[in-house]
Amino acid sequence: MNAKEKILNAALLLYNEQGIRNITTRHIAASIGMSGGNLHYHFKHTEDIIKALFNELALAYDGLMIDVHSALLDLDAMAFLTETSFKLVNKYRFIFINFVEIGKWIPEIREAYDQLTRKREQQFLNLFDDLIAKGIFRDDIPSSNKQGLVKQFFITNDFWLSHNELTDQYQDEKALKAYRNAIDVLLWPYLKHHQT
């Protein structure tokens, strides 16, 4: 592991654990026994560290979309997408907890995430249509409702972790389970066998 990777690993760990508000480049450097001067040789500005970590996240989401293209689109695919995304949110939790502030601070991150989300939303709309075509979802969903459902999906995806921190503070797998269930509840009324 080279110096840059060490810095990014340490930064992710500290930001996630203690919050962006309480961690400085000096803390990050100290936590891996590196001098502050050296850290700033590798990342001239603090925001370059944030950018690099966000790029990791964005790259993971890109990979997720390629995977799905070549996969069967059914309820299992939906569960897989949800699960994988939830785990990414959890891995880069400090980003999601501070997303609005980070986006204001580093506008290119906000724009990149906005673009990414638009692509993923389209992917989910297609997935829904497939599920309707296959007779898994009810076929009487107004298209405006489909878009609304996708929106709900993404609000939950991006902020389930924040909601958990504010309320139940479930740990690890327990938290994932609770919000996986929230997604199931969202889909429940759209399943065909509940229609009648």
Add this chain to the structure above:
Amino acid sequence: MNAKEKILNAALLLYNEQGIRNITTRHIAASIGMSGGNLHYHFKHTEDIIKALFNELALAYDGLMIDVHSALLDLDAMAFLTETSFKLVNKYRFIFINFVEIGKWIPEIREAYDQLTRKREQQFLNLFDDLIAKGIFRDDIPSSNKQGLVKQFFITNDFWLSHNELTDQYQDEKALKAYRNAIDVLLWPYLKHHQT
């Protein structure tokens, strides 16, 4: 308006506009032509300002619950609760945008909000039962689903504003309208006249 109120008004305005990250007690004082020393005479610590603003918010939510107790419980009541709550979120937007970090920084705020949310959730569960009893909602909703629906409700309530900042960035009334619609979509499948 006394000095304390002036400070709180200015703080709310600046935090909302520029983000908690970029505003210090000096900025707040300067914005109302007050010395920093004087500001700290009225609020010894920065967090006392945040606490006072959060108390305003919590008080408004308390009032909202008393209102509902003496009101008719129907779809209009639900719309009223949603509308009023959305406007509170908008008024105290900096709190919701930084809720997790603020909660970590000032634990009593997190605890107070957790308690408040639990009470409001119970209120919504009662409201749902009323809507079922009155034949407005379908009567075949599993109780675990009711709780899940309430959870969705609160995730959207607390984070619609953050989601909007990250994506569409609708302004004012337009944003309220978009996410009012998201709530409607959430309820749509539970309305009785959509059951068949």
Add this chain to the structure above:
DNA sequence: TCAAATTTAGAACATTTGTTCTAAATTTGA
């Protein structure tokens, strides 16, 4: 009215932060 209480401005402080600079140590590769 006038002494006590309060509010106020502004200087002062210790700390922290992001960043830069310098010079030494280490690594690279021809």
Add this chain to the structure above:
DNA sequence: TCAAATTTAGAACAAATGTTCTAAATTTGA
């Protein structure tokens, strides 16, 4: 092998921050 490129530690700096201190101005109320 050894000169050039790189990485590194640590000092240094200016700016900002939260908070405190002091002394003056203002307000209060008996």
